[in-house]
Amino acid sequence: MAVSSLAAEGLACQRGGRIVVPALSFKVEAGSALILRGPNGAGKTTLLRTIAGYLPAESGRVAVTDDKGQGTGEGHFHYIGHTNGIKPRLTVIENVSFWQSFYSGAEDVEAAENALEAFDLLDLAEYRAGHLSQGQARRLGLARLLAAKRAVWLLDEPSVSLDTASTRRLETAIRDHLAQGGIALVSTHLDLALGDAATVLELKPGRAFAA
Ligand SMILES: Nc1ncnc2c1ncn2[C@@H]1O[C@H](COP(=O)(O)OP(=O)(O)OP(=O)(O)O)[C@@H](O)[C@H]1O
Numbered sequence: 001m002a003v004s005s006l007a008a009e010g011l012a013c014q015r016g017g018r019i020v021v022p023a024l025s026f027k028v029e030a031g032s033a034l035i036l037r038g039p040n041g042a043g044k045t046t047l048l049r050t051i052a053g054y055l056p057a058e059s060g061r062v063a064v065t066d067d068k069g070q071g072t073g074e075g076h077f078h079y080i081g082h083t084n085g086i087k088p089r090l091t092v093i094e095n096v097s098f099w100q101s102f103y104s105g106a107e108d109v110e111a112a113e114n115a116l117e118a119f120d121l122l123d124l125a126e127y128r129a130g131h132l133s134q135g136q137a138r139r140l141g142l143a144r145l146l147a148a149k150r151a152v153w154l155l156d157e158p159s160v161s162l163d164t165a166s167t168r169r170l171e172t173a174i175r176d177h178l179a180q181g182g183i184a185l186v187s188t189h190l191d192l193a194l195g196d197a198a199t200v201l202e203l204k205p206g207r208a209f210a211a
Helices: 044-052 092-104 109-118 134-147 166-179
Strands: 003-015 018-029 034-039 056-066 069-071 079-081 152-156 183-187 198-203
Touching: 003 044, 003 183, 003 198, 018 034, 018 044, 018 056, 018 183, 034 044, 034 109, 044 056, 044 079, 044 183, 079 134, 092 109, 092 134, 109 134, 109 166, 134 166, 152 166
Parallel strands: 034 183, 034 198, 079 152, 152 183
Antiparallel strands: 003 018, 003 056, 056 069
């Protein structure tokens, strides 16, 4: 389902009982990306995990607007964190099929192969996922973004372990997603080439205080 915007309204985020992101308000429209920047510990992961619903907000809310009105975004999010969520005993293509079933309840072989192709993994489709290198495993983790479509991508340091060519593939995937009306929130220390559709939100360090 398409979404028209994601908005944070007075959203403060906590970790271990301490507020690490003070109340923030921003809006990301369909077709746009928000790049989260800031030094280690500034709260980028905390903010993304709070938006995804994996951490409770200290205050404020996240509002995602779709054709049914406003909601929390449940069902619209793809969250890719620091781990790749790979099942090591399954093959590469079996991992992608598993995610498709998980996210949409149905497998789609053509979409799975296209997702692997986009991240240059098609030659490794029958390879056991537990044997992948770090960068290959990261690419497999990212392939789920394309194998099962969701409108809002929440990506925490998605380029970690990627070589230059793979980083270009990631940038292409994000730009295509935005061109199709998607939304992306991306924490990164790199200058990803996402074009004019991306704006930057700088998180300040040392703002943690007791909740
Ligand atoms: N489980 C936890 N319990 C308590 N504090 C935590 C926990 N996880 C993270 N923190 C603290 O929350 C703050 C924000 O951490 P967070 O991981 O969100 O930062 P980040 O901007 O993503 O950093 P990095 O660039 O290093 O990934 C840090 O001060 C960190 O020490």
